[in-house]
Every structure is written in C-alpha cells, then in structure tokens.
Amino acid sequence: MPTPFEVLALPLRREILDRLRAGPRLVGELAAELGVAQPIVSKQLKILRDSGFVAVQPDAQRRRYALRPEPLAAVADWLEPYRWLWERHLDRLGAHLDTMEDPS
Amino acid sequence: MPTPFEVLALPLRREILDRLRAGPRLVGELAAELGVAQPIVSKQLKILRDSGFVAVQPDAQRRRYALRPEPLAAVADWLEPYRWLWERHLDRLGAHLDTMEDPS
C-alpha cells in the first residue's frame, strides 16, 4: 500500500480529490469532468480507495465515491513540525524552539 | 521541475527534510546519519534544491544545506481546503459551506 505522499504525487489523483471536495461523484461523472477515459479513472480510484483517501457507496451498477479524511490528515500532521518555517511569528517560533529535538 | 508532491513522494527525501529541521547539515553528515551512500544523498539534494525545498551555502569544499519554506507552504496551502474534513467543528464546517464551490 502506497504512502499518502506517493498517492498525492500524481496530478490526476489530486484532481479527483479536488472534484470530490464539492461532493460525492460517480465514476462516469469524474471521467467526464476530467476529460479522462473511464478505466483510467477507475484505476486511480482503486489506488485512492486502497490508501483510504476515498470511500465507495455502491448503488446498483453505480459507484458513488466520497472523500475520507485520514490520509489527508496524516499529511497535515507530517507538515505540522515545519509550519514555523513560513509562519515566522515570534510566538510560534518560540514554541518551535521549545519542542525542537533531533528526530531519531 | 517536479511538483512539491512528487518530491515528497520519496521517503528518503522526506527523511532528509526531517533531519534538516534540526538545523543545517553537510552532505556527509546527512549520508552518515541516514546510512546512505553519499552520491545518493547528493542526487536527492539536487532534486530538493531544484524544487526549492533546500538552499546551499558553500564553505570551501563543504556544502551546508538548509530548509526553505516555499514548497512546504505550497503543500500546506493545497491541504487547506480539505481541513474541514477532519476538523469537523460546526463553525469550521459552516465556514466551509460558505466558501464551497465547484473547482473549475
């Protein structure tokens, strides 16, 4: 199973997630909106599914895909210790210096 | 030039960034800490350099690498519209519903 970072590396997968932000979508809807062949969307959705980015709700032959938070939250968590880099307010920097230690 | 997401996809590159959080490092120091051959570290540092994640400060034959904020901030910005997914407080959700629109 790929890491969330590897999953987000492909632009098409990020675009699928962007679309799903506006609400759940069927495979065919995504393919049409993105101008991509359906099997390609299905393949990437499988990767997004396996890595927890999306969930499926079957409805007869239709599959409705929706966002799931966990992997995105994991990426946000990884980013957190870097925040002080661009949020250079002194209070945050001070908090950073308090918690800084050599990552093992 | 690869996107920040593609750069972060490789675990070794993320580990390099993690080390640099504790302060600037020489190439050899990174190689030793990570248990990786020096040319491999150099190659990944070049990618991190070209994509703006790190900056170099030459010192004779030494090269001191340090973190740079921009690409990490860009990833954080991309994540921002997803935050409501896992921070499900009603006020944030309300703010989300106010700004939600179909991404073109």
Added chain:
DNA sequence: CCCATAGATACCCTCCTCGGTATATACCCG
C-alpha cells in the same frame, strides 16, 4: 605541489508506474 577530503556528476540497470485499449462483470429494464 601533491595528496586527501568533500561533493557532484555520469553511467548503468532494474523496476514500477502510467496511460491506452480491450475485455470482463454486474445490474437494470423492457
């Protein structure tokens, strides 16, 4: 000066990913 040290670059080889196309599967409807 010459050697040692630090780092970058070049080259090779393998493996995996991605898109494309064809085909299979599931399900509804008439």
Added chain:
DNA sequence: CGGGTATATACCGAGGAGGGTATCTATGGG
C-alpha cells in the same frame, strides 16, 4: 432473458525514477 449501461480488471508498452558504483572537480593542508 437479452441488450444496454456502469464500472472493474487484464494486459501491454513506453518512459522515468531510483539505487549502485565509478569517476570527475574543487579546495585546503602538509
């Protein structure tokens, strides 16, 4: 049931990325 629709899967081929090793370049020290 038969055809059509919606989606998944299989297979292929090309390209690129990553690690390994050898070598080049630059610089300081004896």
